[in-house]
Amino acid sequence: MTTEQPVRTRQTDAANDRIDRATWKLCWVVVLGAFATGLDSSIVNIGLDSITTELHSTLSTTQWIVSGYLLALAVSLPAAGWLGRRYGSGPVWLTALGFFTAASLACAVASTPEGLITARIAQGLAGGVLIPTGQTILGAAVGPRRLGRVMGVLGIAASAAPAIGPLVGGLILHSLPWPWLFAINVPIGIVGIMLGRKMLPCSRPSDPGPMHWTGLASISAGLALVVLATSRWGDAGRLDPATVAIAACAAAALATFVVATRRTAHPLLNLSLYRLPAFRAGSIAAACSGALVFGSGVVHALYFQLGHGQNPLHAGMSLIGVAAATAITAPAAGRWIDRHGPAPAALVGGCLAVATTLPLAITPLDLPTPVVQLVLVAYGASVSLVAIPAGVTAYAAVPSTNLADAITQVNILQRIGGSLGGAVCAVLIASHTADLPTGFRLAFGALVVGAVGSLLAALLIASATRPGAIVEP
Structure with missing residues (x-):
C-alpha cells in the first residue's frame, strides 16, 4: 500500500490541477495556426482539376502544388527545434505564421503554375516549423501533468482540419474561383498573428550551439525523399525502378544523419532520448497512429467516391461524421489522460480502432450508408484515443530542456508513418481497379494492421509508464 500512495497523490493532483484562462487563450491561438496548416494539406486536392484548366497547364505539373507542399513540410520540420531554442519559440511561431500567411496570399494571386508551386513550397516550409513550435509553446506553458488537455484541444485542429479540407474546398469551388482555396488562410493568419503578439509568452532563447548543417541537410533530404518515394509509389500503384532508387537514396540520407549526429558535439536532434522507455514507446505509437490516420484518410475518401459513386463534394460531406467524432473526442481524451495517465486511453483507442477497421475489411463493398457511417463515427472517436496518448507519453518523458527536440522527433515519425x-x-486500391471490392478489402485490411500496431504500441506505453499518472521526469 505504501508504494502506491505517491501514485494516488500525484493522480489527485493532476486531476485538480486546473489550467487558467490565459493558458486556454494561448492554446486556442496555437490551434488557429495548426488549423490553417492542417486545412491546407487537403483543401487543395479537390481543386487541382480547376487549377489545371484555368492556368492552362497539365495535371502532371499542377500535382506539384500538393507534392511540393508536402515535401517542403518535411524539409523544414527538422530545423524547428533548433530554431525555437536559438530564437525563442514565440518569435519563431509568429514568424512562421507570418511567412505562411504571406505565402498563402502569393498562392492566391499566382498567375502561372510555376509561381503557384513556388508559393506552395514557401507555405510548406513555414508549416513545417509552425506545427511543432506551437506544440512546444503549449508544452512549456502547462508542464507534463497537464499536457493531455492542451494536446486534446490541439488534436481538434490536427485531426479534424485535414478531414474537412475536401468539403471546405468543394464548398468554395461551388461558388468562388480557385484562388479562394488559398485566400481563406489570409484572414486566419492575420488574426493569429494579432492574437499571438498579445498572448504568446516571452520565451528566452538559449544557446543550442552552431547549426549542424550536415545533419540538417541529410535528414531534410532523407525525409523529402521518403515523402517523394511513397507519393510516387501510391500514385503509380507499383514499385518502379525510379521509386526504388529514390527510396534507397532516402535510406542512405537518413543513415548519414544518424552517423553524423553521433560524431558531433552539437547534434540537430538528440537521439539519446530514445533510451527513455516512455519516449521510445510514445514515438512508436506516434508512427503507428500516423500510418493509421493518413492511411484511413486515403481509403475513406476513395471508398465513397469509387465504391459508392459519390462526387468529391458528397464524399467530403460523407466524412463529416469521422471529423466530428475526432474533434469531439479529442478534448475528452485529453482530460482522461491527465486524470488517469496515457495508457488506459491508448489501450481503449487501440481496441476501438481494431473493432472499427475490421468490419469494413470483411464485409461487402455495398454496405448500407448508415451502417458505414456508424462504423466510421466510432473509428473517428478511436483516432483521438490513439494519437493523443502517443504524443503525451513521449513529451512527458523528457526533461523540459529537451521538449522542443522531442516534439520535433515525434512529428517526424508521424510524417514518415503517415507517408507509408x-x-x-x-x-492496394490502385492495383485492383478491375476488382474494387478486393482492393478495398485489402486496403481496409492494411488499416487493421495499423490498428493492431497501435494496440501493441499502447501495450508498450502501459509497460513504460506507471498506472494512473503521468510522472514528471
Whole structure:
C-alpha cells in the first residue's frame, strides 16, 4: 500500500490541477495556426482539376502544388527545434505564421503554375516549423501533468482540419474561383498573428550551439525523399525502378544523419532520448497512429467516391461524421489522460480502432450508408484515443530542456508513418481497379494492421509508464 500512495497523490493532483484562462487563450491561438496548416494539406486536392484548366497547364505539373507542399513540410520540420531554442519559440511561431500567411496570399494571386508551386513550397516550409513550435509553446506553458488537455484541444485542429479540407474546398469551388482555396488562410493568419503578439509568452532563447548543417541537410533530404518515394509509389500503384532508387537514396540520407549526429558535439536532434522507455514507446505509437490516420484518410475518401459513386463534394460531406467524432473526442481524451495517465486511453483507442477497421475489411463493398457511417463515427472517436496518448507519453518523458527536440522527433515519425500508411493503402486500391471490392478489402485490411500496431504500441506505453499518472521526469 505504501508504494502506491505517491501514485494516488500525484493522480489527485493532476486531476485538480486546473489550467487558467490565459493558458486556454494561448492554446486556442496555437490551434488557429495548426488549423490553417492542417486545412491546407487537403483543401487543395479537390481543386487541382480547376487549377489545371484555368492556368492552362497539365495535371502532371499542377500535382506539384500538393507534392511540393508536402515535401517542403518535411524539409523544414527538422530545423524547428533548433530554431525555437536559438530564437525563442514565440518569435519563431509568429514568424512562421507570418511567412505562411504571406505565402498563402502569393498562392492566391499566382498567375502561372510555376509561381503557384513556388508559393506552395514557401507555405510548406513555414508549416513545417509552425506545427511543432506551437506544440512546444503549449508544452512549456502547462508542464507534463497537464499536457493531455492542451494536446486534446490541439488534436481538434490536427485531426479534424485535414478531414474537412475536401468539403471546405468543394464548398468554395461551388461558388468562388480557385484562388479562394488559398485566400481563406489570409484572414486566419492575420488574426493569429494579432492574437499571438498579445498572448504568446516571452520565451528566452538559449544557446543550442552552431547549426549542424550536415545533419540538417541529410535528414531534410532523407525525409523529402521518403515523402517523394511513397507519393510516387501510391500514385503509380507499383514499385518502379525510379521509386526504388529514390527510396534507397532516402535510406542512405537518413543513415548519414544518424552517423553524423553521433560524431558531433552539437547534434540537430538528440537521439539519446530514445533510451527513455516512455519516449521510445510514445514515438512508436506516434508512427503507428500516423500510418493509421493518413492511411484511413486515403481509403475513406476513395471508398465513397469509387465504391459508392459519390462526387468529391458528397464524399467530403460523407466524412463529416469521422471529423466530428475526432474533434469531439479529442478534448475528452485529453482530460482522461491527465486524470488517469496515457495508457488506459491508448489501450481503449487501440481496441476501438481494431473493432472499427475490421468490419469494413470483411464485409461487402455495398454496405448500407448508415451502417458505414456508424462504423466510421466510432473509428473517428478511436483516432483521438490513439494519437493523443502517443504524443503525451513521449513529451512527458523528457526533461523540459529537451521538449522542443522531442516534439520535433515525434512529428517526424508521424510524417514518415503517415507517408507509408497512405502509400500502402493507395497502392492496394490502385492495383485492383478491375476488382474494387478486393482492393478495398485489402486496403481496409492494411488499416487493421495499423490498428493492431497501435494496440501493441499502447501495450508498450502501459509497460513504460506507471498506472494512473503521468510522472514528471
